[in-house]
Amino acid sequence: MEFLKPGIRLDLIGKRIYAVIASVIVFGLSIGSFIWPGPNWGIDFVGGTEIQVRFDKEIKVGELRSEINSLGLGDVQIQRLGDVGEAAQGEPDFLIRVERLEAEEEAEDIPQKRVSSMIEEKLDEIVGDGKYLILQVNYVGPRVGEELKSRGIQAIIYAIIGILIYVAVRFEFRFSLGAVTALTHDAIIAIGVFVAINKEFNLPIIAALLAIIGYSVNDTIVIFDRIRENMRRLKRLPFIEMVNVSVNETLSRTLLTSLTTLLAVVSLYILGGGVIRDFSLIMFVGITIGTYSSIYVASSMVVFWEEFRARRRTTTPPIPKRG
Amino acid sequence: MVGLVVIAGVVLVPSLMWDYNTSQSRLPVWWQKSFLPKSALVMGLDLQGGMHLVVSVKTEEAVENELLRMKGELGDYLRKEKIPFTKVILTEDQHLKITFPDRQAMEDGTYYIKRNWRILLPTVAEETLSPEYELAESEINSYRNNAVTQVLQTLTSRIDEFGVTEPSVQRQGRERIVLQLPGIKEDDRERVINIIKRTAKLEFLLVEDMGPSSEAILNRAKYGGNVPLGMRLAPEVDNEGNTVRWYLLKEEPKITGDYLVDARVGFSGDALGGAVVDFQFNLRGAQIFSKITGNNIGENLAIVLEGKVRSAPVIRARIYERGQVEGNFTTDEANDLAIVLRAGALPVSIEIEEERTVGPTLGHDLIAKGRRAVLIGLAVVVVFMLAYYNLAGAIATLSLLVTIIFLMAALAGLHATLTLPGVAGIALTVGMAVDANIIIFERIREELRTGKTPRASVDAGYARSTWTILDANITTLIAAAILFQVGTGPIRGFAVTLILGVASSVFTALVLTRMIYDMILFRNRRIKDLHIGIPVLRSTAKGEKVERA
Numbered sequence A: 001m002e003f004l005k006p007g008i009r010l011d012l013i014g015k016r017i018y019a020v021i022a023s024v025i026v027f028g029l030s031i032g033s034f035i036w037p038g039p040n041w042g043i044d045f046v047g048g049t050e051i052q053v054r055f056d057k058e059i060k061v062g063e064l065r066s067e068i069n070s071l072g073l074g075d076v077q078i079q080r081l082g083d084v085g086e087a088a089q090g091e092p093d094f095l096i097r098v099e100r101l102e103a104e105e106e107a108e109d110i111p112q113k114r115v116s117s118m119i120e121e122k123l124d125e126i127v128g129d130g131k132y133l134i135l136q137v138n139y140v141g142p143r144v145g146e147e148l149k150s151r152g153i154q155a156i157i158y159a160i161i162g163i164l165i166y167v168a169v170r171f172e173f174r175f176s177l178g179a180v181t182a183l184t185h186d187a188i189i190a191i192g193v194f195v196a197i198n199k200e201f202n203l204p205i206i207a208a209l210l211a212i213i214g215y216s217v218n219d220t221i222v223i224f225d226r227i228r229e230n231m232r233r234l235k236r237l238p239f240i241e242m243v244n245v246s247v248n249e250t251l252s253r254t255l256l257t258s259l260t261t262l263l264a265v266v267s268l269y270i271l272g273g274g275v276i277r278d279f280s281l282i283m284f285v286g287i288t289i290g291t292y293s294s295i296y297v298a299s300s301m302v303v304f305w306e307e308f309r310a311r312r313r314t315t316t317p318p319i320p321k322r323g
Numbered sequence B: 001m002v003g004l005v006v007i008a009g010v011v012l013v014p015s016l017m018w019d020y021n022t023s024q025s026r027l028p029v030w031w032q033k034s035f036l037p038k039s040a041l042v043m044g045l046d047l048q049g050g051m052h053l054v055v056s057v058k059t060e061e062a063v064e065n066e067l068l069r070m071k072g073e074l075g076d077y078l079r080k081e082k083i084p085f086t087k088v089i090l091t092e093d094q095h096l097k098i099t100f101p102d103r104q105a106m107e108d109g110t111y112y113i114k115r116n117w118r119i120l121l122p123t124v125a126e127e128t129l130s131p132e133y134e135l136a137e138s139e140i141n142s143y144r145n146n147a148v149t150q151v152l153q154t155l156t157s158r159i160d161e162f163g164v165t166e167p168s169v170q171r172q173g174r175e176r177i178v179l180q181l182p183g184i185k186e187d188d189r190e191r192v193i194n195i196i197k198r199t200a201k202l203e204f205l206l207v208e209d210m211g212p213s214s215e216a217i218l219n220r221a222k223y224g225g226n227v228p229l230g231m232r233l234a235p236e237v238d239n240e241g242n243t244v245r246w247y248l249l250k251e252e253p254k255i256t257g258d259y260l261v262d263a264r265v266g267f268s269g270d271a272l273g274g275a276v277v278d279f280q281f282n283l284r285g286a287q288i289f290s291k292i293t294g295n296n297i298g299e300n301l302a303i304v305l306e307g308k309v310r311s312a313p314v315i316r317a318r319i320y321e322r323g324q325v326e327g328n329f330t331t332d333e334a335n336d337l338a339i340v341l342r343a344g345a346l347p348v349s350i351e352i353e354e355e356r357t358v359g360p361t362l363g364h365d366l367i368a369k370g371r372r373a374v375l376i377g378l379a380v381v382v383v384f385m386l387a388y389y390n391l392a393g394a395i396a397t398l399s400l401l402v403t404i405i406f407l408m409a410a411l412a413g414l415h416a417t418l419t420l421p422g423v424a425g426i427a428l429t430v431g432m433a434v435d436a437n438i439i440i441f442e443r444i445r446e447e448l449r450t451g452k453t454p455r456a457s458v459d460a461g462y463a464r465s466t467w468t469i470l471d472a473n474i475t476t477l478i479a480a481a482i483l484f485q486v487g488t489g490p491i492r493g494f495a496v497t498l499i500l501g502v503a504s505s506v507f508t509a510l511v512l513t514r515m516i517y518d519m520i521l522f523r524n525r526r527i528k529d530l531h532i533g534i535p536v537l538r539s540t541a542k543g544e545k546v547e548r549a
Helices: A016-035 A061-069 A113-127 A142-170 A173-196 A203-233 A239-271 A274-315 B002-016 B029-033 B059-080 B103-116 B137-162 B186-197 B214-218 B283-295 B331-343 B360-413 B420-449 B454-486 B489-523
Strands: A048-055 A076-081 A093-099 A132-140 B050-057 B087-090 B096-099 B120-122 B132-135 B168-172 B176-182 B202-211 B231-237 B243-256 B260-267 B275-281 B301-305 B308-311 B322-329 B350-358 B537-539 B545-547
Touching (some): A016 A173, A016 A274, A048 A113, A061 A076, A061 A093, A061 A113, A093 A113, A113 A132, A113 B186, A132 A142, A132 B360, A142 A173, A142 A203, A142 B350, A173 A203, A173 A274, A203 A239, A203 A274, A203 B420, A203 B489, A239 A274, A239 B360, A239 B420, A274 B360, B050 B137, B050 B186, B059 B087, B059 B096, B059 B103, B059 B137, B132 B137, B137 B168, B137 B176, B137 B186, B137 B331, B186 B331, B186 B350, B202 B214, B202 B283, B214 B243, B243 B283, B243 B301, B243 B308, B260 B331, B275 B283, B275 B331, B322 B331, B350 B360, B360 B420, B420 B454, B420 B489
Parallel strands (some): B231 B308
Antiparallel strands (some): A048 A093, A076 A093, A132 B350, B050 B176, B050 B350, B087 B096, B096 B132, B120 B132, B202 B243, B202 B301, B231 B243, B260 B275, B275 B322, B537 B545
């Protein structure tokens, strides 16, 4: 079976201007979304308590929220979760989230972890003890939250640097430029999508981002490898055409790999619960964009750099002919 | 290669024979006694359910306590040496400041301290009647360190007493401790946190006076509004947290819970029921206790737990070893108190920095779902590979299965923890393992289309793709390695899975599949059709390559 005809020669790189425009727009939007509405930082980064509760029967969210609000614990968010686990119909799962109270550092009587007890007591009041089940409790203190945030950002930066060095060593500098452009593009847009759908940013998301970065570069390198090979083989072709040929030659493989990985990710999304679901969603977005960026962004960058250098070369005065 | 697979299989057997519900191994005894691997795959807490706690130890308290103690000792020693001084205080920035009445005393004093108290260093060089001293850096560090070690031991005992299967209490960095407690049920969560957090400082002090409030006591004539030297105020608090009464307690003589040798739950004789905690002192403790009680018959002895008075019964007779702490405890409360008394008091207080608890219900849900997701994802990919690449697809499938076996075996053998993100990592590995195979197969197809023989195409295909695959996967490894460094808990699980997965998938793709091809080609040297999913070319009379009809 073959999806693409062997001798395929789409003028992909020639049409790159459209892709660049599209990318720049989406990229700009993503960056914009950092400012407004801004990422929804989860408790892993800002601290707070999150409790996942399963009730025996339906309850009204509004009621629940006002009851918990009355505890005076500050910002309260309540989210209804889809069917996590084998909850039968009418056994809804809720996520109650309370952000850390500011300036409550040394308050002996309301140490954050007792937030969970206070909420439990409240639940006893509202539905009755035994009519609900605590599935999960997460608490992150302010110090740890800060640390996790900075470590998360560090991780991403180091990863990008590490990759840049490796690609520069194995290929050439302009390739590593292309690779880094592509993966930054992917990471930012992936984050942008997440902000757009208002998903919570927690540590697993950072892990997913790093996975996306790794995967995108993986893709990009396969194409670069072919470009490198063709640089030697197709010396007679102008640079841009040679790149186009390379991209076309690897198109089959690039698309196939993305397809198979997406198949795996989609089944994770459908069948996984909770954390796995969020994770696979961001992976899906990341892989799609990663493939696109490997084909267009990375190679375009290489072409652009080459043309940029070529232009610089032609403006230097020509060497006078001998004799 | 077959050998490797067998080894991997053997490493995995314990995991398959492990009953996750009871944390027992079902391996036959002869296996357990042999050198063969026995440890099963470690499930992360987010999969099997349990508590993950990070606490920070307030080591500053240790330093402060030491300094306070030194303050007292310094005063005593100066007096013994007959060096006059006005006072010794502990300043806000943790310095000991001694005020001398005159120059001679100051010189004697500073000389004495310099000779006998090496760990105290002067803070300023000039001479003054009120020199300040600070504790040497090395001393401070050693106190802090000791505090953490002590807390570590105490917490470990407490957890042991509580009865958790396979708990883990480890130091993290300089001042943090990580506790992993698998299998904690949702209801027990609060109890465990309380057991861990309480300092459990138990003291027995003689009562000087009592009253409805602290002001009421102090306003009495003999105190004149101040707390007398060597005494302290403490409230008596009931179970709701309301203050019932205030006491003025004598600091000396006293005895603390350090001398306890045992503590048990008991039941008080009176009609109210309620549990109590019966305790027993060790030999030395019994001596001290009998002296205190013997000399103060008719007085009240306050039993002070964590700074609050629990009860203050009248001493009717000399008591040697045993006593009782009461306070309307439920059985659970009494039990927990007994546990902490047995394990010992915490030298300093601790603060909970992070808690992640997954109830067993959710844990089991997620394991089931995760397993299903991976299997179905796998199945889908396999079906696709077979359809698209035919025979080569079958080879890829085999290599995929072996990859997963290797991956799981490596996880089990290394005692790495499988977490929920780890399961996602396995799914990702599946995708990338397939990727490596796809690269090779596409290359082989290309070579075939140029007219090479199957043999040559396979050779060329592998030769050309090896570095591509290596380059591509190494970058993923870099990302995963960084994740491993920087991440904690579940994230680390993901990174480990990814690293091992990528490594094993590259290995199987390059080595295993090659071996299989070699075997096939060895059998039929002039094989015409590789069954790799593309039409086979055949030479026409004109020497062209044309598709076989």
